[in-house]
Amino acid sequence: MPAPLSPPPPALLVIDDEVQIRRLLRVSLEAAGYRVREAETGRLGLQEAATEPPDGIILDLGLPDLDGQEVLRRLREWTRVPVLVLSVREREEDKIAALDAGADDYLTKPFGGRELLARVRAVLRRAQPADEPAVVRVGDLEIDLAARTVRRAGSEVRLTAKEYGLLRLLVLHRGKVVTHRQLLRELWGPHAGDQTHYLRVHMAHLRQKLEAAPHAPRHLRTEAGIGYRLVTEADTGS
Amino acid sequence: MSPSDIARPDPDLLLASLAAREARARRGRLRVFLGMCPGVGKTYAMLRAAQQARAAGTAVLVGIVETHGRAETAALLQGLEVLPRLAVAHRGATLPELDLETLRGRRPALAVVDELAHTNAPGSRHAKRWQDVLELLEAGIDVYTTLNIQHVESRADTVRQITGATQRETVPDTLLDLADELELVDVTPETLRERLRDGKVYLGERAAAAQENFFQESHLTALRELALRYTAERVERQLRALRAPMAKQTVWRSGERLLVAVGPSPFSTQLVRWTRRLAAAQGAPWLAVHVESAAPAPTETQRRIDQNLALARELGAEVVITQDEDPAAALVRVALQHNATQIVLGRPRESPWRRWLPGGTLVDRVLRQGGNIDVYVVPADPAGPRPPLAGLEFDPGLRSGAGEYAWAAGTVAGLTAAGLLLPAQYYLAAGLVYLLAVILLSLRLGRGPVLAAGVLSALTWNFLFIPPRFTFQIGKIEDGLLFGTYFVVALVAGQLTARIRAQALAEHRREGRASALFNLTRSLAEARTLDAAVFAALRQADQLFGAQTSLLLAGPAGGYVPHFAGSFVLDERERAVAEWAWRHRRPAGRFTDTLPASAGFYLPLVRADAAVGVLGVVVPSDSRLTLAQRDLLEAFARQLAQSVEREHLREAGEREKLLAESDRLHRTLLDSVSHELRTPLAVITSAAENLDPADAPARVALAGEIRTAARRLNRLVGNLLDQTRLESGVLRPRPDWCDPRDLVQAAVEEAGDALAGHPLEVQVPPDMPPVRADFALTTQALANLLLNAARHTPAATPVFVTAGIDRDGTRVYFTVADRGPGFPLAMRERLFQKFERGDVARAGGLGLGLSIVRGFVLAQHGEVIVGENPGGGAVFTIYLPHPPPQIPPAE
Incomplete structure (x- = not known):
């Protein structure tokens, strides 16, 4: 999907110490119509972000000078700019910590080009809340947030209140990961932060009702140890 | 033996001479100044020699010297450093003694210690000064010392025969055998008597009496001859030792070996010395044997046997104790x-x-049974002291308790009372009943009570029953005959049964010893660890000896460490005794001559050339160790020593094996890591190079290859990281509620296109509730099983994944099954080990996958097993604990 063409194209700041990763990101992102700036350390990144605020930041957690989490914390002191965190597979705790600290989503190294673009689009979308449509289409699903109805292949699907609440949160953050904690707090209140089995049960029901193959869901995806993600584009590889 | 055999040196002898030479090299040199009697100038000669050594630059320290106020002798001390004596308090008096600790600590090159035969004050470390000297020698210190011939153990008897004075302070010949130099200080008897007249010889308070007796000219001549002969014999022995390795046409002694029987009598003491002389003259080893009878010997007898055996040991005999009637x-x-x-x-x-009696005397029987063994019979020395009450002591039957006598008397009295009720004409029957009673009593009681019962019943029978009654007279001849027969039959029957009983008892004790040793050997063999073995052995020892035991072993960082299984704790003093026993490889403590005041008896565990531990035994203060017990204890110590040594060897072997194993692992790892890393890298490199000129369809294919290679690399790195996490112990599972379908799906996605070509069948019950697991770990474990299945089964064969909950609802399981070749039973054990690859494994894989599966599952308190798929192929099953999930609150 092309980036918005009307002026100016979104500007992204890549903060990563690996020159090869920076080069790769620049090639992929510029090909997709974004403007790309680079910073190779955390301090340079923070400076860059402050002097000319970008539309989004791609932040590597493993930086030589400052810890990625620290960079994120300092960013969040003054800006709500969307942040996509890059991390390696092994550090799930880091991912959760980053999400809790205000990152919008994460991307696991190694990653594919299409996945990268999908994530970037998803995190940037939040920046334009006015454009939120009332009806969202995901595959053969049609969710009408205003009417609180869900249709699958044209026919209405009955959902319980909790199931609908769950789906609605995922739709609002579609394309992005939503952590267990976020979901539980929104649906069950501030003290339900650890009761993940509630989520498991409702998600299983939701998949039964909405997915063609509940065993291998295409849209309602599990993010190992972190949360769920509503995948809108079928071509997003894992 | 062929002539060449005769000319060949005995290898044992050669070894012994080598060992002796080596021991000498480490030991200090001993120089003994030997004299025939006091006053010949030994101390003088010794000090002169010490002065010469000092002049030659040797560091000389005088430990103790008795000048007896002689000016010439005192003058020779000029310039030599004299160690202050140690005041040992004993019964209110203080006795000046050699300060062994300081002397040893100072480590002079040469120590001067006068009067080797001196007995130390009670409370000193050693009972005798010669033991002090031995310790100095073992510490590598040279020693000069003095000695009179009458104090030489093997000559003590002869001296007593010459002078009539018994010597209590003796020095074992073995110590003198250690002497590197024996210097005879000789003067003629005339000169000596002259010096005596001039008052140049100090004789102490009993000088006058001594002069009368000891210094008779005839005595002096005899003593002088004795000293000269002793020195000459020694020279001859040295000559022989010198000649032995040369193997000239010398006649080699054909393994002569002497055996002497040792009992409690002082005569045995003479016999031991006599045998030692004979053995020394023949250059033969010798044994001292004591035969114990079943009945325990009284303490005094036991003590004398101990003394005699200790003497034999000191004189170099191998001591054997055996039990037999x-x-x-x-x-x-x-x-x-x-x-x-x-x-x-x-x-x-x-x-x-x-x-x-049948068999005759001991000598007769040994002669008869001994076959071609030579038997020497040494007549008892009529002048020798007789043991007190010797006859009484040898009869174990007379030592029965008063209770047994009461039993005997009671039985006779009871039968008598019953017999008195009989009519007078049945007096014969009464006799028979008495006889029966005596025989029955002999089955239960010792020889003495049975004898008493026999005599008592005979007298009672005669007095009360045999007519004329109430007199000791016997009217009829046949009654007299009957009475006589009764008496003899009762006594003989009693004797015979008592002997049988004693034999049975001895048998029983032998059996007890054998079974104790057997039990020990068995429990040592059965014990899987040294700790278990020590524990078993010590508990058995506790029980057998009614004692508390403790064991010192070498600690991992050196030093002596008490084993935790010990039943008593060594305080500092006891520990020092135990360590002494260890260092000197000799028993120490109670019942020995070294530090006898200690509470414990310490036996070193000696193997080959080193002590591997010390066994300490504390018996209640009022009891002693019998010879049999000591013998058994030594056997225990030998067994334990063997165990400890075996453990040492096993540890060494284990280390060796571990090293080899880690070496193998390293090689395997390097081989497979380089293969696994380089293969995908090679694919990426060549595909990337080909991308440039390639046409469009080829580009797609090449890009696919690059992607596959990259995924493979990524997985490999993941596995290595996982394994590292497992081994570093930082792996902390974070269990969470997971949808089992999610877990399976994530695993399938993780396995990715490696599974392509294998139809996948997933079966998860639709109503399966969430399970508690670490999502990432479980997914990875399942993915590894899937990859394993895909890699090791032929293309297009299906892979099955199922999940479910155990029948009893406590465990959740995931299975991954395939239709491949399966695993032979023998392989299944090793399967989950690191770097282990199936024998039929195709190229590829580090052999980490299954090891990680097991690690991740174990970390979650689960288990993973491999079995056979009923339709062919392998089935891996992961079990995880399944706590009941909470029901979500109703909406």
Whole structure:
């Protein structure tokens, strides 16, 4: 999907110490119509972000000078700019910590080009809340947030209140990961932060009702140890 | 033996001479100044030699010297450093003694210690000064010392025969054998008597009496001859030792070995010395054998046997203690076992009637049974001191308790009372009943009470029953005959049964010893660890000896460490004794001459050339160790030593094996890591190079290859990281509620296109509730199983994944099954080990996958097993604990 063409194209700041990763990101992102700036350390990144605020930041957690989490914390002191965190597979705790600290989503190294673009689009979308449509289409699903109805292949699907609440949160953050904690707090209140089995049960029901193959869901995806993600584009590889 | 055999040096002898030479090299040199009697100038000669050594630059320290106020001697101390004496308090008096600790600590090159035969004050470390000297020598310090011939152990008897004075302070010949130099200080008897007249010889308070006796000219001549002969014998022995390795046309002694029977009598003491002389003259080893009878010997007898055996040990004998009711048979048995060629027996004061009993005297029986063993019979020395009450002591039957006598008397009295009720004409029946009673009593009681019962019943029978009654007279001839027969039958029957009983008892004790040793050996063999073995052995020892035991072993960082299984704790003092025993490889503590005041008896565990531990035994202060117990204890120590050594060897072997194993692992790892890393890298490199000129369809294919290679690399790195996490112990599972379908799906996605080509069948019950697991770990474990299945099964064969909950609802399971070749039973054990690859494994894989599966599952308190798929192929099953999930609150 092309980036918005009307002026100016979104500007992204890549903060990563690996020159090869920076080069790769620049090639992929510029090909997709974004403007790309680079910073190779955390301090340079923070400076860059402050002097000319970008539309989004791609932040590597493993930086030589400052810890990625620290960079994120300092960013969040003054800006709500969307942040996509890059991390390696092994550090799930880091991912959760980053999400809790205000990152919008994460991307696991190694990653594919299409996945990268999908994530970037998803995190940037939040920046334009006015454009939120009332009806969202995901595959053969049609969710009408205003009417609180869900249709699958044209026919209405009955959902319980909790199931609908769950789906609605995922739709609002579609394309992005939503952590267990976020979901539980929104649906069950501030003290339900650890009761993940509630989520498991409702998600299983939701998949039964909405997915063609509940065993291998295409849209309602599990993010190992972190949360769920509503995948809108079928071509997003894992 | 062929002539060449005769000319060949015995390898054992050569070894012994080598060992002796080596021991000498480490030990300090001992120089003994030997004299025939006091006053010949030994101390003077010793100090002169010390002065010479000092002049030659040797560091000399005088430990102790008795000048007896002689000015010439005192003058020789000029310039030599004299160690202050140690004041040992004993019964209110202080006795000046050699300060062994300081002397040893100072480590002079040469120590001067006068009067080798001196007995130390009670409370000193060693009972005798010669033991102090031995310790100095072992510490590598040279020692000069003095000695009179009458104090040489093996010559003490002869000296007593010459002078009539018994010597209590003796020095074992073995110590003198250690002497590197023996210097005879010789003066003629005339000169000595002259010096005595001039008052140049100090004789102490009893000078006058001594002069009368000891210094008679005839005595002096005899003593001088003794000293000269001793020195000459020694020179001859040295000559022989020198000649032995040269193997000239010398006649080699054909393994002569002497055996001497040792009992409690002082005569045995003489016999031991006599045998030692004979053995020394023949250059033969010798054994001292004591035959114990079943009945425990009284303490005093035991003490004397101990003394005699200790003497034999000191004189260099190998001591053997055996149990038998028949001493002759025992002696011959031991002789045959140890290849003894000569048996030395005393002609003891055996009861004359013994001669008339079947078998005859001990000497007769040994001669008869001994076959071609030479038997020496040494007549008892009439002048020798007699043991007190010797006859009484030898009869174990008379030592029964008062209770047994009461039983005997009671039985006779009861029968008498019953017999009195009988009419007078049944007096014969009464006699028979008495006889029966005596025989029955002999089955239960000792010889003495039975004898008493026999006599008592005979007298009562005569007095009360045999007419005329109430007199000791017997009216009829046949009654007299009957009475006589009764008396003899009762006594003989009693004797015979008592002997059978004693034999049974001895058998029982032998059996007890054998079974104790057997039990020990068995529990040592069964114990899987040294700790278990020590524990078992110590508990058995506790029980057997009624004692508390402790064991010191070498600690991992050196030093002596008490084993935790010990039943008593060594305080600092006891520990020092135990360590002494360890260092010197000799028993120490109670019941020995070294630090006898200690609470414990310490036996070193000696193997080959080193002590591997010390066994400490504390018996209640009022009891002693019998010879048999000590013997058994030594056997225990030997067994334990073997165990400890075996453990040392096993540890060494284990280390070796571990090293080899880690070496193998390293090689395997390097081989497979380089293969696994380089293969995908090679694919990426060549595909990337080909991308440039390639046409469009080829580009797609090449890009696919690059992607696959990259995924493979990524997985490999993941596995290595996982394994590292497992091994570093930082892996902390974070269990969470997971949808089992999610877990399976994530695993399938993780396995990715490696599974392509294998139809996948997933079966998860639709109503399966969430399970508690670490999502990432479980997914990875399942993915590894899937990859494993895909890699090791032929293309297009299906892979099955199922999940479910156990019937009893406590465990959740995931299975991954395939239709591949499966695993042979023998392989299944090793399967989950690191770097282990199936024998039929195709190229590829580090052998980490399954090891990680097991690690991740174990970390979650689960288990993973491999089995056979009923339709062919392998099934891996992961079990995880399944706590009941909470029901979500109703909406």
